[in-house]
Amino acid sequence: MAGERLWVLMATGRSPTNIAVIKYWGKRDEALILPVNDSISVTLDPDHLSATTTVAASPSFPSDRMWLNGKEIELSGGRFQSCLREIRKRARDVEDEKKGIKIKKEDWEKLHVHIASYNNFPTAAGLASSAAGFACLVFTLGKLMNVNEDYGELSSIARQGSGSACRSIYGGFVKWCMGKNDNGSDSMAVQLVDESHWDDLVIIIAVVSSKQKETSSTSGMRDTVETSPLLQYRAQTVVPSRILKMEEAIKNRDFESFARLTCADSNQFHAVCLDTSPPIFYMNDTSHRIISLVEKWNHVEGTPQVAYTFDAGPNAVLIARNRKTAALLLQRLLYCFPPQDNDLESYMLGDKLILSDAGVQSVADVEALPAPPEMKTPNQKFKGDVSYFICSRPGAGPKVLTDESHALIDSATGLAKGV
Ligand SMILES: Nc1ncnc2c1ncn2[C@@H]1O[C@H](COP(=O)(O)OP(=O)(O)OP(=O)(O)O)[C@@H](O)[C@H]1O
Numbered sequence: 001m002a003g004e005r006l007w008v009l010m011a012t013g014r015s016p017t018n019i020a021v022i023k024y025w026g027k028r029d030e031a032l033i034l035p036v037n038d039s040i041s042v043t044l045d046p047d048h049l050s051a052t053t054t055v056a057a058s059p060s061f062p063s064d065r066m067w068l069n070g071k072e073i074e075l076s077g078g079r080f081q082s083c084l085r086e087i088r089k090r091a092r093d094v095e096d097e098k099k100g101i102k103i104k105k106e107d108w109e110k111l112h113v114h115i116a117s118y119n120n121f122p123t124a125a126g127l128a129s130s131a132a133g134f135a136c137l138v139f140t141l142g143k144l145m146n147v148n149e150d151y152g153e154l155s156s157i158a159r160q161g162s163g164s165a166c167r168s169i170y171g172g173f174v175k176w177c178m179g180k181n182d183n184g185s186d187s188m189a190v191q192l193v194d195e196s197h198w199d200d201l202v203i204i205i206a207v208v209s210s211k212q213k214e215t216s217s218t219s220g221m222r223d224t225v226e227t228s229p230l231l232q233y234r235a236q237t238v239v240p241s242r243i244l245k246m247e248e249a250i251k252n253r254d255f256e257s258f259a260r261l262t263c264a265d266s267n268q269f270h271a272v273c274l275d276t277s278p279p280i281f282y283m284n285d286t287s288h289r290i291i292s293l294v295e296k297w298n299h300v301e302g303t304p305q306v307a308y309t310f311d312a313g314p315n316a317v318l319i320a321r322n323r324k325t326a327a328l329l330l331q332r333l334l335y336c337f338p339p340q341d342n343d344l345e346s347y348m349l350g351d352k353l354i355l356s357d358a359g360v361q362s363v364a365d366v367e368a369l370p371a372p373p374e375m376k377t378p379n380q381k382f383k384g385d386v387s388y389f390i391c392s393r394p395g396a397g398p399k400v401l402t403d404e405s406h407a408l409i410d411s412a413t414g415l416a417k418g419v
């Protein structure tokens, strides 16, 4: 290790979140986080939904510590410990000549780390913060410790933080292969296509509630595995054939098949939640209204324009076939769910340009929107039922942020900035 001077070595990374279009729900091994079926997701543009994590190592740190969104959290949990252990095992020599730092492979076992992470979207609200967070942690620790493993191996480590995190190691469309081995060595993610393959797609998320949910995915799926007879059928019969069809649909950019499979799989996942004892209700009336809005529109168009999918919460993730369709979708959403405050700016996050594509620049424009032609009861408006929208698109995988201004840890103190 370096001489007397106490140095702090840091790395900062950013990882996207992902939304499953064929859902992971149910584990066959709780500790290793091995799933009962394969799943497929789309990675979202990190500019809109991502975790940024700085990891720092220093001989002056007496213990491992972590801050999440500016608050110190416990690192003693098994999931954090698994990720730290697996990355430390693979650490290699590091030399930073400019800073005069030399760390030998075997030194990493003795060095403690400080971790600071920030999510640019709500944490634990069903928007897969754990996916972005654990992928980012593993990716960034890997950079700090000069880990040489390929992305498949990193995904397998991120999986031990949170199952869905293994898919956030890649951009574009990603498949998590459940694997067969008891030790989990073949349960990892592979990239199906990168983010440029199907870049017409526009993703609009309706944040119905950004409050923390009642049943976490982890405990919800545990209850489902223990009590739902439907889960067996889903995992063994339905998902395997859907995975093949979904891979084909993605490869061929076949939106019609993609949308039908995505909606069907979301609905079956929520059916399995209802089949759990006691039943789990992740969607609420607003979620159901959004499904109905999309189903009616798709029906009158004769072919799907938009796919919907809901994770373990009431927020809707709507995938439109292209920008023109996304603009029409947004008009419908704003008609039904006008903003509570007279502030359109904070009602549409992410790619705000979609508002001008929809011809909506002000709250007055929202009020002037005509009722969608397919709507039977046109005066049904639900002001305030959607907290805000995020407009995004398929995005790239994790990356290192080299500009030191992005660091969340102060290199002088070794502590999270601003706490
Ligand atoms: N940036 C992050 N870095 C490390 N861990 C994180 C980060 N963000 C979230 N987590 C971990 O994930 C937990 C939240 O996961 P949880 O599954 O409850 O919610 P979610 O991932 O937002 O929703 P869901 O997975 O159901 O879509 C946090 O309590 C924390 O342990």
Ligand SMILES: C[C@@](O)(CCOP(=O)(O)OP(=O)(O)O)CC(=O)O
Residues within 6 Å of the ligand: 019, 020, 022, 023, 024, 025, 033, 039, 128, 130, 131, 161, 162, 163, 164, 165, 217, 218, 219, 310, 311, 312
């Ligand atoms: C509904 C889902 O979002 C469930 C995600 O569950 P998590 O990955 O959060 O669960 P753990 O592995 O216990 O951490 C579907 C999906 O992302 O595939």
